[in-house]
Amino acid sequence: MIVLGLETSCDATSAAVVEDGRLVRSCIIASSSNDFTGSGGVIPEQAAREQLKSILPVIKRSLEAAGISHHDLDAIAVTHAPGLLGSLLIGTTTARTLALTWNKPLIPVHHTLGHLSSTWLIDNQKPETRNQKPDFPILALSVSGGHSDLWLRRSHTDNKLLGSTIDDAAGEAFDKGAVLLGLPYPGGPALAALAEKGDETRYPFPKMLAHDTSLNFSFSGLKTSLKYLLRDLAAADTTINDEDRASIAASYQLAICNHLIRRLKQAIEMHSDVREIHLVGGVSANLRLRSMTEALGKEHGVIVRWPSTIRYCTDNGAMIAAAGTFLFQEQQSNEPMRFVTSAAKGL
Ligand code: KG4
Numbered sequence: 001m002i003v004l005g006l007e008t009s010c011d012a013t014s015a016a017v018v019e020d021g022r023l024v025r026s027c028i029i030a031s032s033s034n035d036f037t038g039s040g041g042v043i044p045e046q047a048a049r050e051q052l053k054s055i056l057p058v059i060k061r062s063l064e065a066a067g068i069s070h071h072d073l074d075a076i077a078v079t080h081a082p083g084l085l086g087s088l089l090i091g092t093t094t095a096r097t098l099a100l101t102w103n104k105p106l107i108p109v110h111h112t113l114g115h116l117s118s119t120w121l122i123d124n125q126k127p128e129t130r131n132q133k134p135d136f137p138i139l140a141l142s143v144s145g146g147h148s149d150l151w152l153r154r155s156h157t158d159n160k161l162l163g164s165t166i167d168d169a170a171g172e173a174f175d176k177g178a179v180l181l182g183l184p185y186p187g188g189p190a191l192a193a194l195a196e197k198g199d200e201t202r203y204p205f206p207k208m209l210a211h212d213t214s215l216n217f218s219f220s221g222l223k224t225s226l227k228y229l230l231r232d233l234a235a236a237d238t239t240i241n242d243e244d245r246a247s248i249a250a251s252y253q254l255a256i257c258n259h260l261i262r263r264l265k266q267a268i269e270m271h272s273d274v275r276e277i278h279l280v281g282g283v284s285a286n287l288r289l290r291s292m293t294e295a296l297g298k299e300h301g302v303i304v305r306w307p308s309t310i311r312y313c314t315d316n317g318a319m320i321a322a323a324g325t326f327l328f329q330e331q332q333s334n335e336p337m338r339f340v341t342s343a344a345k346g347l
């Protein structure tokens with residue numbers, strides 16, 4: 001089954017061609033994130049205008065790179081929620097029009113389900129990894145700029161939300177921390193790079209939701225602690241040199257990762273039949289989080305996976321094509337899948 005996947009929920013415009021929900025034949029990503037370097041975040045209307053400019057050329061390039069024409073497609077999958085409404089509407093309106101014109105089934109995909117499916121993707125450079133197929137039940141930590149969710153997955157369509165953030169998302173914590181440290185947007189990769197040269201034990205941050213036994217997350221207090229730390233250092237007339245900044249970044253990164261790992265550990269102890277832990281979403285690109293999750297997996301004898309390349313951690317059309325394929329295969333009827341384009345969360 002060959003599916004074209006379209007993702008336009010934020011500042012990335014992506015189209016990808018995926019075979020059987022796994023083999024990525026092409027994945028083109030145009031991003032306007034550089035336009036927002038100085039603003040500390042995405043400006044929704046500007047992002048939507050960029051989506052409009054990019055969407056058709058990106059689709060054309062994805063078909064060419066896959067070496068196919070639209071006649072070869074079995075379906076089109078598109079992100080319909082959640083995200084920036086203007087950006088989402090560019091993707092869904094384009095997808096509805098192409099599905100009608102080319103006479104293809106149209107599959108609406110929730111953005112989170114896309115991220116959850118990203119661990120199935122195989123790069124066409126590494127087809128031998130096809131044998132390494134994920135196995136349910138899976139505990140999936142989906143962490144991005146828009147959400148931080150912990151899922152218990154028993155199949156592609158049986159997903160139970162175990163916990164979620166009550167304020168900022170983990171990626172947002174990275175991005176806001178980066179702004180405070182004077183780093184460019186998107187802050188996650190920049191903060192992680194700075195943290196590499198720092199001492200993560202030097203500036204201990206408070207433990208988030210220390211007495212809360214739920215599986216929810218909270219990150220906004222960390223950002224406030226960072227703000228006060230920087231304010232107090234400035235008030236004490238302490239010169240913050242490059243080494244100090246790196247250690248502040250490393251300590252802040254460790255606090256975010258510790259909170260995520262603590263919840264993963266609680267969840268794995270509650271669900272002993274889980275076979276795999278998956279890290280997905282933009283923050284799954286973080287190397288510190290990966291190494292800590294790997295250690296947790298070893299401790300509990302479960303396989304740990306994250307997307308096979310960084311491109312599949314952040315927003316991309318391939319994960320939408322994969323999720324669309326699995327939904328299409330598992331759907332019970334041949335009725336067209338009706339949907340509304342929506343900014344609202346909730347799978
Ligand atoms: O999944 P994604 O591309 O978009 C959303 O759905 O939000 O995630 C983007 C988020 C941003 O907050 C970005 O700072 C974060 O992922 N991110 C990282 C890293 N790479 C991207 N955070 C920490 N470490 C990284 N290496």
Ligand code: ZN
Pocket residue numbers: 111115144145281282314315
């Ligand atoms: Zn995302």
